[in-house]
Amino acid sequence: MPLSVFSQRIEAAMTAAVSTTQNGTPPDQLTRAVAYAAAPGGARIRPTILLSVAMACGDDRPDVSNAAAAALELIHCASLVHDDMPCFDDADIRRGKPTVHLAFSEPLALLTGDSLIVLAFDHLAQQDADRALPLIRHLATRTGTPFGICAGQGWESERDINLSAYHRAKTGALFIAATQMGAIAAGQDPEPWEELGARIGEAFQVADDLRDALYDEAELGKPVGQDEIHNRPNAVTELGVDGAVTRLKDILGGAISSIPSCHGEAALAQLVQATAKKLIPSSSVIRVPGE
Amino acid sequence: MPLSVFSQRIEAAMTAAVSTTQNGTPPDQLTRAVAYAAAPGGARIRPTILLSVAMACGDDRPDVSNAAAAALELIHCASLVHDDMPCFDDADIRRGKPTVHLAFSEPLALLTGDSLIVLAFDHLAQQDADRALPLIRHLATRTGTPFGICAGQGWESERDINLSAYHRAKTGALFIAATQMGAIAAGQDPEPWEELGARIGEAFQVADDLRDALYDEAELGKPVGQDEIHNRPNAVTELGVDGAVTRLKDILGGAISSIPSCHGEAALAQLVQATAKKLIPSSSVIRVPGE
Numbered sequence: 055m056p057l058s059v060f061s062q063r064i065e066a067a068m069t070a071a072v073s074t075t076q077n078g079t080p081p082d083q084l085t086r087a088v089a090y091a092a093a094p095g096g097a098r099i100r101p102t103i104l105l106s107v108a109m110a111c112g113d114d115r116p117d118v119s120n121a122a123a124a125a126l127e128l129i130h131c132a133s134l135v136h137d138d139m140p141c142f143d144d145a146d147i148r149r150g151k152p153t154v155h156l157a158f159s160e161p162l163a164l165l166t167g168d169s170l171i172v173l174a175f176d177h178l179a180q181q182d183a184d185r186a187l188p189l190i191r192h193l194a195t196r197t198g199t200p201f202g203i204c205a206g207q208g209w210e211s212e213r214d215i216n217l218s219a220y221h222r223a224k225t226g227a228l229f230i231a232a233t234q235m236g237a238i239a240a241g242q243d244p245e246p247w248e249e250l251g252a253r254i255g256e257a258f259q260v261a262d263d264l265r266d267a268l269y270d271e272a273e274l275g276k277p278v279g280q281d282e283i284h285n286r287p288n289a290v291t292e293l294g295v296d297g298a299v300t301r302l303k304d305i306l307g308g309a310i311s312s313i314p315s316c317h318g319e320a321a322l323a324q325l326v327q328a329t330a331k332k333l334i335p336s337s338s339v340i341r342v343p344g345e
Numbered sequence: 346m347p348l349s350v351f352s353q354r355i356e357a358a359m360t361a362a363v364s365t366t367q368n369g370t371p372p373d374q375l376t377r378a379v380a381y382a383a384a385p386g387g388a389r390i391r392p393t394i395l396l397s398v399a400m401a402c403g404d405d406r407p408d409v410s411n412a413a414a415a416a417l418e419l420i421h422c423a424s425l426v427h428d429d430m431p432c433f434d435d436a437d438i439r440r441g442k443p444t445v446h447l448a449f450s451e452p453l454a455l456l457t458g459d460s461l462i463v464l465a466f467d468h469l470a471q472q473d474a475d476r477a478l479p480l481i482r483h484l485a486t487r488t489g490t491p492f493g494i495c496a497g498q499g500w501e502s503e504r505d506i507n508l509s510a511y512h513r514a515k516t517g518a519l520f521i522a523a524t525q526m527g528a529i530a531a532g533q534d535p536e537p538w539e540e541l542g543a544r545i546g547e548a549f550q551v552a553d554d555l556r557d558a559l560y561d562e563a564e565l566g567k568p569v570g571q572d573e574i575h576n577r578p579n580a581v582t583e584l585g586v587d588g589a590v591t592r593l594k595d596i597l598g599g600a601i602s603s604i605p606s607c608h609g610e611a612a613l614a615q616l617v618q619a620t621a622k623k624l625i626p627s628s629s630v631i632r633v634p635g636e
Contacts, residue, residue, distance in 0.1 A: 080491030084499030141451035160432035172489030175466040179481040183474040190470040198463030200371030208375030
């Protein structure tokens, strides 16, 4: 299954979800800000993983998988809008464009994030009840507190950070949601899929730390050196570039071997390798395990 | 049914919902901020209306009604936390206490609002599927955009405000959610209950405008004169105090006559009257219609 097919499914599902915010007589700027925040431009890596797992599990109801993919990406987009705001990263650019609070305003950025969160759950609630409810519950768990991305950000306000809980919540949570929601969308048990999501999340965190250390702002499409500025834990600071690269390879190897036995196992391993390639900074030479 | 019974049900349901954010090893400050924002101190008027309608409709599954009441109040609490932030009202006090961004921090206030929104949907998703999904959909519609409180706030960023859409979304939306979710929680059709919610919402908006004009900060427990400061439409500015009082009486009369025919109709009319009493500033002399 070429990645472009997933990409088409994801963009169509995102467009369908976002279009519902344009019904009736909506306030113009907020409506545009929501569409701006959800527009293509990001890697769509979480919904791609979700659809890959759904395919590996049979994908018997593609509409449910597409809705789950859109809902997950909407939550990710919401988190980017809120994280970029002045009281967090105070970032000027995101995905190569001005951040929502700069392109629109701070109040509209706050409302855009809120609206995207609500839209994600609303979109899932329109699916078949037997799958909609577990999808909503898993997405909520990985979004809110104590186990979701809100908790992950919340850890940054603590004097003593529980590093394991912090990373698992901040970066891991939406990858765990991706693999587990993919399984649920295809009618399968989500439990065996948690480890794959957690490991991809760890890999992503280390890769992000490497990019933050090795790239400049123009290459990255967002500000660099944010971890240092905000005094946040970072794998490169902790292990050095070579150490972080080794750690990334180990994690990816573990991710591939954690894939549950299923019809689409081989295709999914390929997807993890393809994702890993995107994760790894081009200026560091890394051979992906199994490649 | 005395209001204190509703109050007990609401506080127990809120405590149960909020306690789930304290599982595992959560970040301490965010967990405390979520509990602080959801703590008793407000009038709990929306969940009281929800439970009143559920009772009028038979309240055959009280656990579902309680969960719906808590979810609605969690969304209201989230909106207060975000609305009080510096980029909106920049308010110092709420319900007689320092606002969340002052008691904790701006980042934690943003995350608290997000966490409360997620918690509301998560809590509903744990109820019986036949009622959980319509409850989630109705709450989402009245929370997000284009028809919810997010859209209501969004209108304040527009140069040309559609006043009817603005008021209906900003204040009306969660009252419509209250009456319709009350009906759904009791297994009844929500459609006939929309008008009652919309009219209570209008009454609440006019009453809020009167209080904003007549009270001082100590009496109100939150800053006054905010509409004037933020150049927002206000019934007192538009109609004068006497005109606004007359309008409030008309709306309450309309609210009572819009109550659908049902077993608990008389009790519900009494509840609207009792609510109206709370709404009406004591310094203006108003006789509630039907009293």
